Amino acid sequence: MNGYTGKILRVNLTSGRITRLDTREYSPWGGGHGLGSAIFFDLVKDKTIEGLDPRNVITIMTSPLTGTLIPGAASRTEMQGIGVQSYPIGWFTRSNVGGRFGPMLKFAGWDGIVIEGRAEKPVWLDLRNDEVRIEDARPLWGLDTWETQARIWKIVCGESFGDWNEVAGSEADGRTTQRPAVLAIGPAGENLARVGAVIHDAGNAAGQGGFGAVWGSKNLKAISVIGTGSVEVSDPREVLNARLWAKRNYGLNVDDPAALDQLLETSVHPRGTAVSPGSMPAPIVFWQWPRQSRPQACMGCPVGCRTRNQSGLGNESSCGESGVYAMYDLQKHSGLLAKAMSKLVGGMLAGLPLDPVLLLKGKQTDAAFRATDLLQKYGINAFEFLLGLLYLRSLYQMKKLGPGREIATDLPFDKLGEEELAEKLFHAVAYREAGLGDDLAEGFYRAAKKWGRLEEDLNSGLLRFAYWGLPDHYDPRFQLEWGYGSILGDRDINEHGFVALFMIGTLSQLLRKEPIVTAEEAAYLFTSRMAPFQGDLRMLDYSTENMYSESMVKLVAWHRRYTRFWKQSMLFCDLLFPDFINPAVPDKRGMLGEGEPRFFKAVTGSNLSFGDGIELGRKIWNLDNAIWTLQGRHRDLARFSPYIYQTPFNKPAYLPGLKNGKWEYLSVRGRSIDEKKFEEWKTRYYRFEGWDPTTGWPRARTLESLGLKSAADELKAAGRIGREET
Amino acid sequence: MTQPRGRLREAVLANLEFKQRLVGSLLHPRLGYLDIDLYGFSEVVGFLCKPNPVLDLGELQTWLFATIGDHELAGKVAEVDALDLSYFEKAGRVRDLLALRLSQCLEPADHEDLS
Ligand code: SF4
Numbered sequence: 038m039n040g041y042t043g044k045i046l047r048v049n050l051t052s053g054r055i056t057r058l059d060t061r062e063y064s065p066w067g068g069g070h071g072l073g074s075a076i077f078f079d080l081v082k083d084k085t086i087e088g089l090d091p092r093n094v095i096t097i098m099t100s101p102l103t104g105t106l107i108p109g110a111a112s113r114t115e116m117q118g119i120g121v122q123s124y125p126i127g128w129f130t131r132s133n134v135g136g137r138f139g140p141m142l143k144f145a146g147w148d149g150i151v152i153e154g155r156a157e158k159p160v161w162l163d164l165r166n167d168e169v170r171i172e173d174a175r176p177l178w179g180l181d182t183w184e185t186q187a188r189i190w191k192i193v194c195g196e197s198f199g200d201w202n203e204v205a206g207s208e209a210d211g212r213t214t215q216r217p218a219v220l221a222i223g224p225a226g227e228n229l230a231r232v233g234a235v236i237h238d239a240g241n242a243a244g245q246g247g248f249g250a251v252w253g254s255k256n257l258k259a260i261s262v263i264g265t266g267s268v269e270v271s272d273p274r275e276v277l278n279a280r281l282w283a284k285r286n287y288g289l290n291v292d293d294p295a296a297l298d299q300l301l302e303t304s305v306h307p308r309g310t311a312v313s314p315g316s317m318p319a320p321i322v323f324w325q326w327p328r329q330s331r332p333q334a335c336m337g338c339p340v341g342c343r344t345r346n347q348s349g350l351g352n353e354s355s356c357g358e359s360g361v362y363a364m365y366d367l368q369k370h371s372g373l374l375a376k377a378m379s380k381l382v383g384g385m386l387a388g389l390p391l392d393p394v395l396l397l398k399g400k401q402t403d404a405a406f407r408a409t410d411l412l413q414k415y416g417i418n419a420f421e422f423l424l425g426l427l428y429l430r431s432l433y434q435m436k437k438l439g440p441g442r443e444i445a446t447d448l449p450f451d452k453l454g455e456e457e458l459a460e461k462l463f464h465a466v467a468y469r470e471a472g473l474g475d476d477l478a479e480g481f482y483r484a485a486k487k488w489g490r491l492e493e494d495l496n497s498g499l500l501r502f503a504y505w506g507l508p509d510h511y512d513p514r515f516q517l518e519w520g521y522g523s524i525l526g527d528r529d530i531n532e533h534g535f536v537a538l539f540m541i542g543t544l545s546q547l548l549r550k551e552p553i554v555t556a557e558e559a560a561y562l563f564t565s566r567m568a569p570f571q572g573d574l575r576m577l578d579y580s581t582e583n584m585y586s587e588s589m590v591k592l593v594a595w596h597r598r599y600t601r602f603w604k605q606s607m608l609f610c611d612l613l614f615p616d617f618i619n620p621a622v623p624d625k626r627g628m629l630g631e632g633e634p635r636f637f638k639a640v641t642g643s644n645l646s647f648g649d650g651i652e653l654g655r656k657i658w659n660l661d662n663a664i665w666t667l668q669g670r671h672r673d674l675a676r677f678s679p680y681i682y683q684t685p686f687n688k689p690a691y692l693p694g695l696k697n698g699k700w701e702y703l704s705v706r707g708r709s710i711d712e713k714k715f716e717e718w719k720t721r722y723y724r725f726e727g728w729d730p731t732t733g734w735p736r737a738r739t740l741e742s743l744g745l746k747s748a749a750d751e752l753k754a755a756g757r758i759g760r761e762e763t
Numbered sequence: 764m765t766q767p768r769g770r771l772r773e774a775v776l777a778n779l780e781f782k783q784r785l786v787g788s789l790l791h792p793r794l795g796y797l798d799i800d801l802y803g804f805s806e807v808v809g810f811l812c813k814p815n816p817v818l819d820l821g822e823l824q825t826w827l828f829a830t831i832g833d834h835e836l837a838g839k840v841a842e843v844d845a846l847d848l849s850y851f852e853k854a855g856r857v858r859d860l861l862a863l864r865l866s867q868c869l870e871p872a873d874h875e876d877l878s
Binding site for chain 1: 780781784788789790791792793794795796797798799800801802806809810813817819848849850851852
């Protein structure tokens with residue numbers, strides 16, 4: 038069982054029983070998500086339960102590549118279970134966390150953890166190699182996620198960090214200098230806020246799904262793990278060779294000025310053209326990058342997309358987390374920035390030399406960092422607030438929200454952009470303070486419903502929550518596979534594999550630069566490797582004429598399969614894979630299709646091909662759909678919010694498409710999704726997957742052909758099996 | 764540009780109502796677009812200082828003309844918009860124009876905290 042430790046920890050919090058599952062029983066699912074779905078399916082008998090029901094089962098799974106040197110796949114951990122964030126049904130859903138929890142779990146000898154039941158009083162799990170204890174968490178209850186972790190570090194390691202520590206339960210060389218890796222909830226999870234997240238270290242969050250609340254409902258405060266073992270791999274030399282091969286052939290050589298120049302020439306943003314290991318290893322943050330900082334990476338990752346800062350603020354937070362408050366901070370203090378700019382321009386016009394120090398006067402304050410840190414400490418889903426705060430600001434400006442207004446609150450929204458508002462608002466949410474805090478703890482969608490605003494604000498797009506009561510991300514009106522994939526699934530997919538097409542197309546137009554690949558080259562580069570559908574170039578045709586086509590069905594199907602296996606089960610990081618277009622490679626052809634199976638083989642010794650992985654992804658996707666169907670899914674529920682159908686997308690967006698028989702980056706500005714045509718497309722999609730197009734339910738024949746007979750039987754018993762085609 | 768006075772100067776420095784706002788979007792590889800509501804002239808300048816700011820220059824002209832009442836600046840932005848330049852080059856020039864206008868509206872004392 039190279040790559041696997043061979044056992045999965047199973048903890049029943051109700052009975053206090055600690056047992057093991059044999060990984061071998063589930064290893065045909067690969068790892069990560071596949072394992073989680075299969076175990077969930079087996080252990081949860083009634084799939085119609087709600088997320089906070091003690092019968093809900095949480096799985097926390099690694100992959101065989103976790104804890105090895107495979108680039109971008111060594112660190113991640115997949116969390117699954119019935120969530121509480123989506124609407125109208127809390128779907129069986131997933132979230133994913135980086136950092137070092139997964140590797141440490143493997144080093145302790147576990148492929149994953151299964152949590153069942155509900156503890157009578159708050160508990161935390163203490164894993165030291167093989168030794169597992171359920172500990173009393175009453176002294177930790179009420180602490181924020183950072184305090185909780187620090188307290189646990191002390192309990193496990195004593196005061197001395199960095200010294201050698203003996204780890205109980207270990208064998209001969211059971212010593213480590215590492216601190217335990219801890220997943221913890223904060224007050225938001227304890228108080229069952231649907232926006233509750235599970236946090237690890239400073240800035241890693243399993244944010245989506247409301248797993249913080251699910252943990253809270255189970256009285257589970259934290260899981261700590263420390264291990265002194267290692268992961269057995271099939272061919273250690275090849276693991277190293279494969280890593281070096283990826284670095285030499287697909288990584289950006291940051292020591293080569295010509296390579297850097299070339300990258301910057303093709304992009305105004307160092308990561309602007311691609312999701313690829315060949316992009317600039319620069320932090321992906323919205324706030325102004327602190328000058329005194331150094332890169333920080335998840336374990337084993339050669340990129341390091343976050344920073345650790347001398348100020349101690351904003352550590353490890355990146356992407357949307359860093360954007361929640363940054364713009365408001367800047368706006369609040371934009372008087373100074375604007376003044377600096379105006380003085381600069383005034384000076385330049387008067388012939389004075391440019392004074393770069395002046396620009397720094399306009400920098401954001403610490404509020405942006407502190408606000409994000411508060412979200413991490415309270416254990417709140419930052420992405421919900423990224424768009425949610427925009428909504429609250431609108432309501433405040435519309436005079437609907439504020440003291441004595443329709444949505445009454447004394448929170449000082451005039452101080453948006455200052456730390457004071459962030460502290461008061463996030464505290465109110467985490468502790469469910471009566472009024473706005475309690476409303477928002479339910480998530481913005483439910484809050485808007487309670488306020489009687491939902492219909493109006495979803496029609497107008499004031500509330501940009503596009504699917505399943507969840508915030509919009511890449512807009513479905515232009516990034517089709519993102520929107521379609523999200524509405525066919527359970528959440529905002531948050532998979533950036535095809536967004537390079539939009540970035541290349543749009544940036545090249547806005548910059549008037551040659552794209553690094555033409556639309557036609559992109560179509561070949563992508564589709565030639567999209568087994569088993571390779572060769573259908575129109576999968577990449579994002580034109581309005583093609584957006585409801587059979588080719589678009591294939592694009593979405595391929596994406597669901599690729600991500601379910603290679604990304605969510607093998608746990609390749611979304612920032613690096615799939616490597617379709619690589620700016621560091623002369624012909625721009627990334628390692629997609631070649632890298633994944635090579636890495637897999639080096640670790641496991643298995644000859645699983647890239648296409649085998651895609652097919653396994655199909656099986657996992659089918660099992661997930663069976664679970665959603667058992668939960669109450671019907672095709673009629675799979676609808677976008679009204680603004681996606683009614684309001685044209687009005688910003689520049691260029692994607693590859695065919696126009697008069699020629700490939701171009703076409704403007705798709707001004708389009709919306711045609712509801713009727715999208716329903717027809719869904720019919721096409723369901724047929725393609727072998728699901729019943731009248732309901733979207735899986736058919737027995739399809740499930741059985743995939744080896745999912747037990748799922749078919751359960752659906753039949755529930756009266757929710759798709760009708761076979763006559 | 765002519766030195767603005769009176770009502771125009773006040774409008775440049777004012778905080779605006781919801782219906783008077785301008786919406787900008789930051790283009791970012793992780794998000795696509797992140798919309799930002801802009802409730803005043805200085806917020807627009809601040810927004811244009813961020814990386815990859817996307818603002819419809821036609822809408823900006825209308826906003827300057829109708830909401831701020833700055834016909835001269837609206838005309839200048841229209842001139843920039845008509846140039847044979849990339850969008851981002853135009854956005855940079857527009858940012859400088861707006862910053863200059865703001866500079867004209869600020870009192871000398873407003874610049875003191877920059878020294
Ligand atoms: S790219 Fe960033 S998020 Fe992904 S594994 Fe590396 S450090 Fe972690």
